[in-house]
Amino acid sequence: MALVAVSPEHLQAAESGTLSPPDLSSHKIYYVDAITGSDPNEGDHPNCPWKSLSRANLVHFQPGDSLLLKAGTCYSGQLKPEGFGSVDDISGKIKPVIIGRYGEGPNPRIDAEGKYSAALDLYNVQGYEVSYLDLSNTGPKAEARRWGVYVHIQEFGKASHIWLKHLNIHDVNGSPYKDEGSSGALVWSNLGNGRPTFFDDLCIEDCHVENCARDGIRGIGSIDTMRTNWHPSLHVVIRNNLIEKIPGDAIVIKGCDGALVESNVCRNFIRPPGWDGLGGTVSAGIWPSGSDNTIIQFNEVSGCNSQQDGQGFDSDWNCRNTIIQYNYSHDNEGGFLLVCNPGDKKMPANVGCIGTIVRYNVSVNDGLRAAGKTLAHAPIFHFGGSVKDTKIYNNTIIVPAKPNRKIDKSMVYCSDWNGGMPDNIWFANNIFYVEGDTRYIWSDGKKGVATNYLFEGNLYVGTHKNLPNDPQAIQADPLFVNLKSPQDGLASLSGLRLRANSPAIGKGVPISANDPPMRDIAGTIIPNNRPVSLGAFEFEPAEK
Numbered sequence: 001m002a003l004v005a006v007s008p009e010h011l012q013a014a015e016s017g018t019l020s021p022p023d024l025s026s027h028k029i030y031y032v033d034a035i036t037g038s039d040p041n042e043g044d045h046p047n048c049p050w051k052s053l054s055r056a057n058l059v060h061f062q063p064g065d066s067l068l069l070k071a072g073t074c075y076s077g078q079l080k081p082e083g084f085g086s087v088d089d090i091s092g093k094i095k096p097v098i099i100g101r102y103g104e105g106p107n108p109r110i111d112a113e114g115k116y117s118a119a120l121d122l123y124n125v126q127g128y129e130v131s132y133l134d135l136s137n138t139g140p141k142a143e144a145r146r147w148g149v150y151v152h153i154q155e156f157g158k159a160s161h162i163w164l165k166h167l168n169i170h171d172v173n174g175s176p177y178k179d180e181g182s183s184g185a186l187v188w189s190n191l192g193n194g195r196p197t198f199f200d201d202l203c204i205e206d207c208h209v210e211n212c213a214r215d216g217i218r219g220i221g222s223i224d225t226m227r228t229n230w231h232p233s234l235h236v237v238i239r240n241n242l243i244e245k246i247p248g249d250a251i252v253i254k255g256c257d258g259a260l261v262e263s264n265v266c267r268n269f270i271r272p273p274g275w276d277g278l279g280g281t282v283s284a285g286i287w288p289s290g291s292d293n294t295i296i297q298f299n300e301v302s303g304c305n306s307q308q309d310g311q312g313f314d315s316d317w318n319c320r321n322t323i324i325q326y327n328y329s330h331d332n333e334g335g336f337l338l339v340c341n342p343g344d345k346k347m348p349a350n351v352g353c354i355g356t357i358v359r360y361n362v363s364v365n366d367g368l369r370a371a372g373k374t375l376a377h378a379p380i381f382h383f384g385g386s387v388k389d390t391k392i393y394n395n396t397i398i399v400p401a402k403p404n405r406k407i408d409k410s411m412v413y414c415s416d417w418n419g420g421m422p423d424n425i426w427f428a429n430n431i432f433y434v435e436g437d438t439r440y441i442w443s444d445g446k447k448g449v450a451t452n453y454l455f456e457g458n459l460y461v462g463t464h465k466n467l468p469n470d471p472q473a474i475q476a477d478p479l480f481v482n483l484k485s486p487q488d489g490l491a492s493l494s495g496l497r498l499r500a501n502s503p504a505i506g507k508g509v510p511i512s513a514n515d516p517p518m519r520d521i522a523g524t525i526i527p528n529n530r531p532v533s534l535g536a537f538e539f540e541p542a543e544k
Contacts, residue, residue, distance in 0.1 A: 027064030027095075032056055033104065034073040046102065053110065061085075062351045063095035064126060072105030078116035085127020086158040087201075093159055099130040107134040107168060114173070118150035136171040144176035144181035148212060151188040152221075153197050159190070161201045172212040176247040176272030178282060184215030184248065190233060190255065191221050198255075199233035209243040211540045215283075216243035216266065216387065219254030227318070228348040232257035238474045239263055247272040247281070250301065253288035261286055261294065266301045267488070279299060281307045284338060285329070289315030293321045300328045301491060310334025310369060311382065315356040315390075317341040318349075322356045325523045326488050329363045336363035336397070340384035343420020349524015353387040355517040360536045364398040364491050370406040379410035379441070383450065386420025393428040393511060394520070396496050396535040398483070399462070401435040411438040411464070414450035421448035429508040431478050431535040434462030441466070457509040459534050476503045478535065493521070497537045507540040508532035 017380075030043045030050070037043075050056060053075050056067055061083030069075070085096035095436040101108050106541060112119040118403035119135040121130060122291060148169035164186065174183020185203065190197045217238055225335045235257040243250045243266045250266035253259045266285050285301035288294040301312035305402045311331030316323040317340060329336045341353035369378035380397055381392070400410060414422050432438075434538045455470035459478055479502040482495035498504055508531050511517070515528050520538040533539045 018331075018497065020160060025167065027066065028062070028096040029066040029068060029496040030056065030059060031068050032069070033070035035070070036074055053079050057081065059083065060283050061066040062095040063097070065099040066100070068100055069133070071101045071103040071108060071204075074109045074111065076111055076113055078112050078119060078121055079110055080121040080123065081125065081128075084125055085161065087127055087134045089160075089191035091328045094127065096127045097232035099128065099471075100131070100165055101132045106130045109134035109136070112137040114146065115144065117145055118147040120149045121135045122149075122151045122152050122162065123160075123469060124156050124159075127161050128167070129163040131167070132144065132167040134168045134170075135177055136169070137335060138171045142173045142175050142213060144175040144183050144184050146172060147185065147187055148172045149186040151186075151202075152190070153199070154191045156190075156192065156197045157195055159199050162199065163202070163203045163205070164207065166203045167207040167211060169207060170210045174213045176213040176281070178214065178248065182215070182220045182505070183213055183245075184218065184246070185209040186217045187215070187220050187222035188453055189219065192231070193229070196231035198231045199236065201235045202233060202544045203237045203239070204241065205237065205239045207241045209241065209246065211245045213246065213272070214248035214249075215251040215252065216246050217241060217257070218249060218252035221255070227351055230255070230290070233516055234258060236260070241265075241331070244268045245263065245270050248283045249285070250304070251286045251288070253291050253294050256288070256291040256294065259288065259291060259295070261296045261299065262411065264300075265299045267303050269305055270301050271305060271513045280308050281432075284309045284314040284332065285312040285332065287316050288317045288319050288322055288339075290318040291318065291322075294323070294386035296322070296324045297326045298490065301332060301334065302330045302488070304371070309338055310357050310378070311338040312363070312366065313337055314338040314340070317345065317385070318342045318351060320351060320354045324356070324358045325360050325517065328493060329361065329367055332366045333384055335360075335367040335378050336380045338382045338384065339387045339390055339422075340382070341420060342416060342418040343386040343416070344418040353385075354389055356387070356390045357365075358390070358392045359394050359517055361395045362398075362521060362536050365400050367399070367410070368407055370404050377413055378408040381412045383414045383422040385414070385415075385417030385420045385422070388424055390422070390425045392426065392532070393430065394508070394517070394532070394536060396431045396537070397433065399432075399434045399438060401498045409436070411439050412442075413444070414442050414444040414445040416448055419447060422450040425450065425453040427453075428457055428511075429532065430458045431477065431504060432460050432462075432464065433457060433483075434460075434464070434544045437463035437465060439465040440468065457507060457534070459504050472507075472509065472532070474507060476501055478502055490521070496535070498524075498533060498539045500539075500541075502533075502539065504534035506531045506533055508534055
């Protein structure tokens with residue numbers, strides 16, 4: 001019976017040696033069945049389950065305990081468990097509280113009906129594994145601070161091991177407007193002015209987010225706004241989630257160090273009502289804020305739209321050493337990439353946006369926003385404010401002919417943000433394939449001009465206006481295997497490989513030894529004994 005309560009992922013991780021097996025030597029399993037249950041029952045057997053979430057919320061869970069909801073049942077209200085699992089920092093042994101389902105059928109559904117802030121509320125707890133639940137929160141009207149899942153700690157210290165997996169979070173009618181406050185599918189927050197408070201081993205994986213306003217998966221709160229009180233969350237992993245039909249940001253990493261965001265699909269963003277008139281709809285696909293050493297890889301973002309921004313990917317302010325690699329961005333109205341930092345925000349509040357690396361990504365048909373919205377510009381690359389030391393190399397950028405003459409045709413656009421301008425941007429080994437013309441803008445005409453930008457060894461197709469000097473430039477057809485219309489999925493990009501007679505093969509400039517990539521977007525090993533090829537796909541000669 002105990003094995004029913006252990007997540008398959010935990011067992012698999014234990015078997016592979018990446019995690020100590022959960023300790024369930026002393027535990028209780030509680031059962032809830034909205035159809036056959038009764039709250040006066042003992043709740044400790046499938047034949048005598050409880051009926052309601054309110055009864056389950058009375059339990060103070062101990063390490064190793066489980067709460068299982070009957071598959072195919074529905075509950076109105078909020079699940080807000082109390083108690084703790086345990087994590088031994090020395091031995092690595094975990095004795096989690098497990099919340100999930102039992103029996104056969106659809107995941108049990110919890111609908112907060114707009115009466116609670118979240119359908120699942122985890123407050124000041126640790127050592128939890130929650131999986132296989134269906135969660136919604138739709139009230140009579142849209143309201144701010146409404147979520148499907150809310151994970152929050154305050155003055156708690158270190159909250160270890162919170163895993164949220166295989167959750168279906170849908171139909172949350174929070175406010176779609178950023179100005180009105182946070183809302184969305186799943187958020188986490190860590191606040192602590194007197195006691196350093198952060199997450200360690202927060203994992204959100206294999207979840208499906210659909211029709212939630214405003215955001216998908218994100219950190220919130222103000223823990224990242226002052227580096228003098230910066231206690232970042234560690235070992236945060238956001239992996240293999242599907243996020244669709246939201247009007248805001250898909251995934252936001254906030255106040256973390258070393259977070260990993262990989263293999264997520266974010267698509268079919270929707271416009272909130274009042275698109276042309278009401279502000280507060282600034283958003284992007286996947287981005288960090290107040291975070292260091294974030295890795296964003298193997299993700300696909302498409303259809304992102306916003307009155308401002310609207311890019312597939314972003315390296316935002318108060319971040320150092322963000323790596324954006326092996327991603328696929330397409331059909332995003334605002335463009336492929338934003339790198340930004342306000343010039344008036346300095347230490348101790350803000351360390352800047354420094355050391356961003358963007359490599360081996362593919363952008364197809366990005367930058368589609370037309371004039372008439374709040375901001376008309378929609379460049380492929382937007383650098384805003386005092387960003388520094390940005391490296392853009394070995395990306396493949398495909399820009400089809402713009403369908404509307406009012407759509408921005410910029411490849412690069414640099415703008416002031418509160419008195420700051422970009423400095424030290426390096427473009428190398430990229431393929432810029434443009435049908436028609438594009439332009440490079442190094443000042444928005446306000447307060448300054450971008451400085452120290454360098455282009456080396458890129459390949460250009462089309463007309464590139466105001467292109468900086470690139471002594472090793474190649475102006476030729478890269479000879480892709482099969483250049484075709486964009487499709488969904490990273491696997492569809494194989495046509496952007498290089499033919500054997502491509503002029504882009506082996507023409508790349510050397511990459512610094514401090515950050516060499518090990519592979520390209522398809523997994524081909526990057527050679528260390530010969531020059532690399534241009535673009536996101538390294539040419540792999542056929543075996544003789």
